[in-house]
Amino acid sequence: MASVILKNLTKCWGDFIGVDNQSLDIQDHEFLVLLGPSGCGKTTTMRMIAGLEDPTDGEIWIGDRMVNDDLPKDRHVAMVFQNYGLYPHMTVFDNIAYPLRVRGTPKGEIEPRVKKAAGQVELIELLHRKPKALSGGQRQRVALARAIVRTPRVFLMDEPLSNLDAKLRVTMRAELKHLSRELKITTIYVTHDQIEAMTLADRIAVMKDGIIQQVGTPDEIYNDPASLFVAGFIGSPAMNLINGSVQDGYFVTTGGTKLVAVSVPDKPDVVLGVRADDMRISEEGEGDIDARIYAFEHTGEATLLTVQWGTQRVIVRGARHLRKEQGEIVSISLGSDHLYLFNPDTGKRIRG
Amino acid sequence: MRDNTLKYLLVLPAILVVFATAIWPLIESLRLSFTVGRFSVPGSLEQYLGWENFAWAFTQEPAFWNAVRVTAIYTVLTVGLTTTMALGLALLLAPGGKFRAGVQTILILPFAMSPALIGVSFRFMFNPEFGLFDAFFGVLIPPLADVSWLADPILAFAVCVMADVWGWIPFLTLVLIGGLASIPQDTIEAAQVDGASNWRVFKDITIPQLAPVLAVVIILKSIFSLKTFDQIFMLTNGGPGTATQTLSHYIYFNGMKYGQIGYAASVAWLMVIPMIVLAYAYTKFVFRKD
Numbered sequence: 001m002a003s004v005i006l007k008n009l010t011k012c013w014g015d016f017i018g019v020d021n022q023s024l025d026i027q028d029h030e031f032l033v034l035l036g037p038s039g040c041g042k043t044t045t046m047r048m049i050a051g052l053e054d055p056t057d058g059e060i061w062i063g064d065r066m067v068n069d070d071l072p073k074d075r076h077v078a079m080v081f082q083n084y085g086l087y088p089h090m091t092v093f094d095n096i097a098y099p100l101r102v103r104g105t106p107k108g109e110i111e112p113r114v115k116k117a118a119g120q121v122e123l124i125e126l127l128h129r130k131p132k133a134l135s136g137g138q139r140q141r142v143a144l145a146r147a148i149v150r151t152p153r154v155f156l157m158d159e160p161l162s163n164l165d166a167k168l169r170v171t172m173r174a175e176l177k178h179l180s181r182e183l184k185i186t187t188i189y190v191t192h193d194q195i196e197a198m199t200l201a202d203r204i205a206v207m208k209d210g211i212i213q214q215v216g217t218p219d220e221i222y223n224d225p226a227s228l229f230v231a232g233f234i235g236s237p238a239m240n241l242i243n244g245s246v247q248d249g250y251f252v253t254t255g256g257t258k259l260v261a262v263s264v265p266d267k268p269d270v271v272l273g274v275r276a277d278d279m280r281i282s283e284e285g286e287g288d289i290d291a292r293i294y295a296f297e298h299t300g301e302a303t304l305l306t307v308q309w310g311t312q313r314v315i316v317r318g319a320r321h322l323r324k325e326q327g328e329i330v331s332i333s334l335g336s337d338h339l340y341l342f343n344p345d346t347g348k349r350i351r352g
Numbered sequence: 353m354r355d356n357t358l359k360y361l362l363v364l365p366a367i368l369v370v371f372a373t374a375i376w377p378l379i380e381s382l383r384l385s386f387t388v389g390r391f392s393v394p395g396s397l398e399q400y401l402g403w404e405n406f407a408w409a410f411t412q413e414p415a416f417w418n419a420v421r422v423t424a425i426y427t428v429l430t431v432g433l434t435t436t437m438a439l440g441l442a443l444l445l446a447p448g449g450k451f452r453a454g455v456q457t458i459l460i461l462p463f464a465m466s467p468a469l470i471g472v473s474f475r476f477m478f479n480p481e482f483g484l485f486d487a488f489f490g491v492l493i494p495p496l497a498d499v500s501w502l503a504d505p506i507l508a509f510a511v512c513v514m515a516d517v518w519g520w521i522p523f524l525t526l527v528l529i530g531g532l533a534s535i536p537q538d539t540i541e542a543a544q545v546d547g548a549s550n551w552r553v554f555k556d557i558t559i560p561q562l563a564p565v566l567a568v569v570i571i572l573k574s575i576f577s578l579k580t581f582d583q584i585f586m587l588t589n590g591g592p593g594t595a596t597q598t599l600s601h602y603i604y605f606n607g608m609k610y611g612q613i614g615y616a617a618s619v620a621w622l623m624v625i626p627m628i629v630l631a632y633a634y635t636k637f638v639f640r641k642d
């Protein structure tokens with residue numbers, strides 16, 4: 001159990017900068033989710049914390065010790081590798097037992113602990129198999145079990161559920177949440193799954209091009225994005241981004257439609273961000289703006305309408321029972337809450 | 353002409369060559385091994401003896417048993433030394449190892465040398481008057497200063513082993529580098545994070561994954577050690593006395609020098625037995641379905 005502190009951490013390969021001078025304080029017991037597009041440096045950051053990659057510059061602290069010069073085995077972290085890293089010549093049981101064995105766990109303790117970890121990831125029947133005889137999702141669960149069988153100081157999990165089916169993913173998610181609360185082990189977790197990020201994280205760090213864009217609670221990240229990138233990256237469907245300007249206290253689209261009142265000074269170039277959930281749908285003529293339905297989708301728990309006026313398209317979430325046809329005209333209203341304005345050049349949020 | 357006929361016609365020359373140079377001599381030598389087979393006795397190549405040649409080797413020939421012993425010790429020593437040293441070198445030279453590039457190219461040079469040439473050059477190097485190694489060992493280990501290496505039974509044997517190890521290390525190192533490179537790096541990293549020391553990673557992760565390649569290396573090297581001839585022939589010619597006389601050398605002496613071709617053939621066929629076992633194991637490992 002320990003905090004993890006990154007101080008001005010940098011990783012370069014030749015001219016290419018994988019992680020760019022990043023600092024981050026992860027509290028003891030905290031569950032931090034790293035979120036970001038492919039290639040932004042998430043795995044690289046994890047590998048530096050685990051000691052598998054030497055930082056070009058900066059310091060890594062685990063607890064009250066700078067670990068830059070410590071070997072991986074002395075850092076007491078458990079890692080779920082993105083590509084599993086299972087031992088092909090060992091059975092599932094031996095794979096999971098390996099970290100216990102090399103750390104000199106008493107013989108009698110090993111079997112019950114392996115069984116318990118295997119049970120948590122629903123692998124009990126496969127303990128005697130070799131990794132080659134497992135499906136991708138089963139292999140991933142072996143990798144997960146091999147990490148949770150230990151009580152390390154820090155968990156590093158690199159997309160540990162990415163290969164599981166939807167149902168198993170929900171179960172495993174709950175299992176991980178429970179485990180992290182129960183064991184109180186500091187966890188750094190990479191995922192591309194928004195729901196995983198929102199439900200598991202104490203805090204989320206959003207990364208792009210080797211730079212952490214914003215760190216905050218899931219609520220802050222979702223409801224108070226600091227930049228255009230974070231706004232566009234978090235949420236499914238992605239936040240609608242509408243180009244336009246602020247004139248006389250109103251947001252006006254590039255096409256000239258006067259959309260909604262905003263409380264910022266007039267400005268020629270702005271981007272308005274609004275989430276699909278923060279708009280209302282009503283019958284033609286009843287809302288702020290009439291638009292034609294470009295596509296109507298039914299997701300099960302809700303409906304998604306892509307509507308278009310001029311060349312502008314936005315996605316709006318509708319009620320579960322809403323039934324509309326493509327080509328129909330509906331009216332959209334934007335509440336004045338939950339509107340986000342951004343500077344398109346810097347990507348920075350413009351606050352009222 | 354039908355495709356099928358053409359097909360066989362095209363491979364026919366190759367089959368004939370193989371038959372004439374490999375299969376026929378093989379069968380002929382098997383036949384000879386049951387004959388009196390002396391060059392000096394006319395008609396003896398057709399004079400059949402049954403199993404007598406084989407029995408002779410086992411019961412009447414201390415020199416045969418000496419050759420068996422020499423070959424066995426020689427094989428065990430060269431296989432063991434070459435494999436361990438090649439493995440050590442491969443670990444240093446493998447991707448992610450400590451040294452690399454250029455070294456690998458230089459490494460192959462000894463292997464490019466013919467075994468007979470290796471024998472000749474080692475004989476030079478251990479020459480008591482102007483030998484480089486001889487002088488070198490003399491300075492390093494003073495008691496060895498005035499020793500005539502190739503005149504001492506044990507030292508001559510040691511020189512033979514040294515020459516063989518030197519000649520074979522490069523090739524085996526390259527094969528093992530290939531084997532090491534095919535081990536997924538992430539299994540090694542996973543073990544490091546799991547808490548394994550370098551030694552445990554080597555023992556638990558590297559070696560088991562390298563095992564099939566290592567087995568092939570050991571088997572191949574055993575086959576080559578068993579049949580060693582040219583190097584010994586040039587280096588010591590089996591001497592002093594019969595201290596370095598391997599089976600191949602013994603066979604050569606009996607067949608070519610003493611003209612006892614029937615007896616030589618039967619000893620050669622005795623040597624085939626361990627060879628077949630090794631060759632079988634080799635194909636098992638190379639064409640194993642996992």
Ligand SMILES: Nc1ncnc2c1ncn2[C@@H]1O[C@H](COP(=O)(O)OP(=O)(O)OP(=O)(O)O)[C@@H](O)[C@H]1O
Pocket residue numbers: 013016017018036037038039040041042043044045082
């Ligand atoms: N050994 C290396 N040499 C050079 N560049 C590398 C190396 N390892 C990673 N990179 C580069 O560093 C960047 C960050 O890689 P990283 O693996 O951290 O991405 P990631 O955020 O984990 O992406 P993903 O979500 O696809 O797993 C990538 O652009 C990658 O190409």
Ligand SMILES: [Mg+2]
Pocket residue numbers: 042043044082158
């Ligand atoms: Mg990654």
